[in-house]
Amino acid sequence: MVSRRRTGRIGIMLVPVAMTALLAGCMPGTDAGTAGNSVSSGPVSTDPATMGNITLQVLDSFSGGTDNAWMTSVVSAFEQKYPNITIKRTSLPWGDVMAALPLKLKSANPPDIVPANNGWQSLGTLVRGGLVLNLDNYAKAYGWKQTFPQSIANEHEFSTDGKQMGTGSMFGAPVARASVIEVYYNRALLKRIGAGIPSTLADFQADLAKAKSAGVNPISLGNVDQGGITEPLFSLMDSLGSPADIADFVYSHGLVNIDRTGFPKAVSTLKQWSDKGYLTKDYAGVAAADAAQDFVNGQGLFHFDYSGSLPLKAGQSKNFGSFVLPRADGGKPVATASSAANFSVSAKSKHADAAAAFLNFAAGTQAAELAVKKGTMPLLHPDVKAPAGDPLFTDDVAIAQRLSVDGASVPYLDWSTPTLLNTINTTMQNMLAGKSTPSAVVSAARQNDAAFVKTLAR
Amino acid sequence: MISTREKVFNYAFLSLLAAAVLFPVAWILGVAVSPNISGTLDLGHLQWSNFTQAWQQAGFSHYLKSSLIITGTAVTLSTVLAILSGFAFGVLGVVGEKVLFPLLLLGVMIPTEAIIVPLYYDFQSEGLIDTYQAIILAHVGMGVSFGAFWMRAAFRAVPASIGESAQMDGANSWTSLWRIYLPIAKPAVMTLILLSFMWTWNDYFLSLILVSDPAHQPLTLGLGAFSGRYMVHVNLLAAAAVIISVPVVVLYLFFQRQFIRGMLSGAVKG
Amino acid sequence: MSTLSESRTGKVAAASAGAEGVRPPLRAGRARVSPHRRRRRWLGLAYLAPALLVYAVVVLLPAVQGVRLSFYHWDGVTSATWAGFANYTGFVHDPTLRQAVAHTLFFIVFFSVLPIALGMSSAALTARRDVRGSGVYRWIIFLPQVLTPAVAAVVWKRIYAPAGPINSVLTAFGLGGLTRGWLGDYTWALPALGLAGTWGAYGLCMVLFGAGIQNIPSELYDAARMDGAGPLREFFTVTLPGLRGQLAVVLTLTMLGAIRVFDIVWLTTRGGPGTSTITPTVVLYQRAFANPDVGAACAIGVVLAVVSLIISLVVVKLSESDD
Structure with a gap:
């Protein structure tokens, strides 16, 4: 008899549940705007010194060890060069970044720079959702497509309709560190x-x-x-x-x-x-x-x-x-x-010029030099030398050099x-x-x- | 009445079971004080420094801070909410009780897994992910059902005459709750605090999903990170595991009855 | 431990199930409510309000959203599209999910049936006899229940490792041929994790049944003895019927634990080798976060919730139907 009372109660329970269901409306974020992935027509600035005082929010997955040491040194070198730009880093473990990225980019105040993983697992989906910026204007202005080995540059490209990978516009950029x-x-x-x-x-x-x-x-x-x-x-x-x-x-x-x-x-x-x-x-x-x-x-x-x-x-x-x-x-x-990371710029970023300038810096010679200094494999700059005294790292740098010179790399x-x-x-x-x-x-x-x-x- | 043979059998039987249950625990304790990094038992050379080393290498100081903040706040809030709602259901009565109480009880049958995904997206859209607020709110919300149920039973057990006499003395509901009812229900509150402490402290799943920023993660996730990261020193890992378990086990040592009674509440009759 | 890790939920389900049955009916006919009482009940609502609010935000709203989302295809980024029942038919079509369900049934044996059988027999053997130091035994046997599940998982992962203690013991006894990486073995990984579950749930069962046996009036045992009942018949005519309430509680608790196994799998095998230890909650986690298929994840959550509800109700019903 007790059980009958309980089942009766369950019946009553369903009423408010059904009512809440009607009132609850939809889930935040299930509607996405149409992707507008074409390049903007406006001019871009490549001189960070003229951009005024800016704070860039950077999300990265360089949360420990030499990863973190390199990123920290790159950020401080950049801030030293351009004192008007402040960089605020948030560093999370890789898996967590991947899980959280779509929602972080959809939030009202997304980070300016995000480490979307190449490929369809992450970057591809973000491109289809129109969440990351088409960087072609910057690629042109900074000459990325000429300076990066093609096999590496391809890894950051998607067609603007988000249906083709490895071709089209750059939606992210490599950094001067290899994985x-x-x-x-x-x-x-x-x-x-x-x-x-x-x-x-x-x-x-x-x-x-x-x-x-x-x-x-x-x-x-x-x-x-x-x-x-x-x-x-x-x-x-x-x-x-x-x-x-x-x-x-x-x-x-x-x-x-x-x-x-x-x-x-x-x-x-x-x-x-x-x-x-x-x-x-x-x-x-x-x-x-x-x-x-x-x-x-x-x-x-x-x-x-x-x-x-x-x-x-x-x-x-x-x-x-x-x-x-x-x-x-x-x-x-x-x-x-x-590249050890693909850095993309949020489509909503108000400081795209400054963000692109940082991307360019993180892919630059100084960043590669910092990489070898911190004991992590450089990329894009075959001329940097490994410091003496660490034979394993010497091997690693030699591998990186061949990658950058021969372009003998394939995507994952x-x-x-x-x-x-x-x-x-x-x-x-x-x-x-x-x-x-x-x-x-x-x-x-x-x-x-x-x-x-x-x-x-x- | 009981023969010696029977007695010996009883002890042997219980000891065997206890040994089987204790084996993994004893083994991890042994490894935690062994010097060998690949996890071989070596009790001839106890190395107590494993604990301090593990503490430092796993960065437990800041995980501990998070665990304390999360557990402390969540347990306090849960307890207060449980007392208030238990008092409402058990003593005052509630408008719409026939609907509201079952609705609240429904929460105990909905597994965390069923709500965690939408909850994650809700918190994310409110910018709450990676904050203490989010994980605390989640713990408190999921504890409401048990708390209300538990304290309702406790307050109901208070003889009606006591409440009535308080009312005669002109005490309003607020004072009679804190001055009359609560002191009587103190053992139940104690058990509730112990249980919510254990559930919050031991949680892995909720934190895994709602807190991705290591700066706000509790010890359980710190252990996960430590075990999967970089250098694998099994003895240090074991030491870290021991460290995490200590608070609850110590509490359990002193409050065995409360723990067991609380966790078996259904059988022991509310 | 791990099995009953997030058992806050399961716990009350059983607790309410068990307790509701025993408590005398409360203030039944409340035909007319005095104005004073009514005021008190509005006051009651005010006391309840904060808890209700938190509960609505953290549990009710997401539960409803979960049901809704389960009817959509959504990758977490692009627009969600209507899916109808497609996410639910996965339980029939999707081999991984079907396997996960099969493993759940298997786990029920290890997380529920086995601990109950062990717990009940050991309680029956010992509980009625005066054993000095029984408190210590009880403390030890119940210990896995309070151990941090993440810790238990790490411990078991090491115990089953190729260089772990199980293999050392086997080698020491000259059984080196039997050693293996237990969690990497298709035949053994699932029972190995299952045994860890038995280890966790056994103490709960034994202590609960022990308490139950103490409450059985000893006259019943005396009567049985008078009738010339042996220990076996005594067990079936006195002990087992006397434990029906406890059995209902334990069955609910452990079965709810079994269908929600996550920590120990995620922290040891991640569902492998292959998919031989995958569980519905692991699939849920993968679909929700690793390769977003949010609707499918929500559908799994909804099914888990419904199954939990059904288990609680059925067990309560069964345990009380022939009163």
Whole structure:
């Protein structure tokens, strides 16, 4: 009988709920204005000194370590040069920035400069929503398209209707710092197994075999939290596929089939490595961060990771070196690389001129020099030199130089759809555990891409 | 009546269960004082400095500040609201009670997950994300239902004669709440404070979504960041985990009865 | 612990469910209300107002918006478009979501059935006997309930790691062949996380049942003994019926915990390997924030809320229907 009373009450409850539903109106932000992404016709100013007293709000994801050290030094150098401009930074962890960005840009008072990630996960969606400024006028005024390597500049371009990536107008700009997927190696272990730095993929795989038979863990890798897989996978793809095809696949949607990118072969090669025991034992149960730590602790010959992400203590970097995974055909190595951040300007910014001036400064020579001074990989300025005494960093700077000179970089594969990263991470785990085949990974990626292309056309 | 054999069995059985439950806790405590960074137990060389090191490396000082601000304010506000609404429902009666009380109770059955997404967008559009106000407001709002329910039961248990005599003495509702009812309901308030302290202090999900600025994040998120970041020193991680758990466990040590009674309130009969 | 982490909600559901049943009907027929009483009730509304306001802003309004949003496709940036029931049919069509639901059923075994069985049997074995130091045992066994869920997750992640204590113990006993990275293993990851849930919920069950058994009049046991009932029959004829109320509460609490598992999965496997430990709340989080499909996330939230309501109501109904 008690229950009857309760159900009766539930009935009564529904009345006010229904009433509130009628009154509640809609959710803030579900209506977006039409995107106006064309370039403004007015003149732009490129001399910050004449802009009067301005405060720029900058959101960035350089929240710790050398990231933060570099950004802080760039900001203070800029403020010193242009005392009339004050920069107010807010720094958040990367994942949080990505989650919060759309709403921050829609708010009444958005930051002037935001670190939207390249690709469809973030920047592409923002362009479609008309939330970031078309920077073509500034690109022209500052000569960005001439000074930036084309492969890097492309990474910040979208068509004004927001349906094409890697072409059209610049909706963001790179900074003079790189983020590259590279291979770290342990100098002592490489010597112990009697191997040298590989110059082809075959050499590299020979090193893996040598390490294995010498009882050395060939590749330190951990995958329990779904991390750690795209680094070797994209490296292999860059080694096996043609850079032009990879870029075309990421940018042009559907015109290039993923089969042509080296992706299928990369997937099956990684599976072979796993089968041959080239990866950390029980890697499926090891956290990615633990694998990096294990590598630094000497438990692994190689480790695939982003530049500057080894958990090194002072004095440890002399034990390690880095290179880009060599190409299968022995050609110039190609790396998955981009600027460490894409900085875009809010469409609502009242200080677009000043914001663009800061973007230009953050991509300039001084910013690159500050990068090497703070021990982080420079970009766009191949002439800056690494300070002596840190062999690992010397390797890193050499890689960055080649990127800027040769333009031998490709965009991140996962930029091509908002959900491809998730698809790759889960299907790769399935495949590596023997629950599915490499071709299942490839077809899942293909389907993911096709589905997204369909929504783009809408 | 009870044979020795039975007694021995009882102790053995309970000890086995207690050991099983305690194993993860004991292990993490052991690792927290071991010198080995890869998390191997080494109780021969206790390293107490792990705690101070973890504290510094994880930057716990400012996370602690956030945790204290969030928990302190949220618990205070929740308790006051619970007392007021419990008094309203339990003693004064409320216009539209038949609708309002079930409506409030509905809140206990709506999981956080069902409202967190719109709440996030609402707060975002009000510019509240990343502020203490937002996370405190969320904690308080989600605690209203339990608080009202709990204090209503507590005030109802106060004999009507006491309230009536207060009324005869000319006490208005405000004074009789604070002077007469509250002192009697003090144990219930105590339990409520302990429970909301625990829920707020232990929260991860709400903070994960509503607070992305590390400057305003509580300790639980600090631990998440520490465990996924850069250098992985398992012993320091364990030490950090221990540090976070200490306040609630200590309270639980002293107020075991209140905790258990509160959390089992349904069975112990309101 | 983790299972019942945000159990503030679940808790009261059960609490109200259980308590409503026991309390005598209150001031039932209030036919005519005196002017004085009416004034008092307006005063009551004033006392209630602040709580009601906060509740409306934080719980009611978002709940309604959630229902509304669940009928739209929205990426958080561009204009939302009408979706009809498309976000709900995902529960049927979307393999990830279907898997998440299957895992929830699996988790119910570990987070609810297992702790209840363990808790009830151990309570039945020990509760009626005078055990000195039972307070200490109770303190220990209930401890996981008050431990910070984020901490528990970090602890379990380490325990199941390839270099963790479980594998060390196995190796020490010469069972090195059984060692593995438990959370990276397709067969073991889900039960491994489930066991962590059992660990968390067991204490709640045992303590609750223990308290319940204390309240069963000992005459009933004496009578059963007189009838020559063995311990097993005693359990089924006296103990189990006497615990019906507690069972309802525990069932509600633990099941609500099981359908909302988040912290321990998110902080250990993020739903992997593959999608073998994914849960509806993890999918909700991913869709809401990682790759915005806000409508789909809201639909999951709405379904969780409805299922929670149904569970609470059904359990209450079942536990009281044959009174």
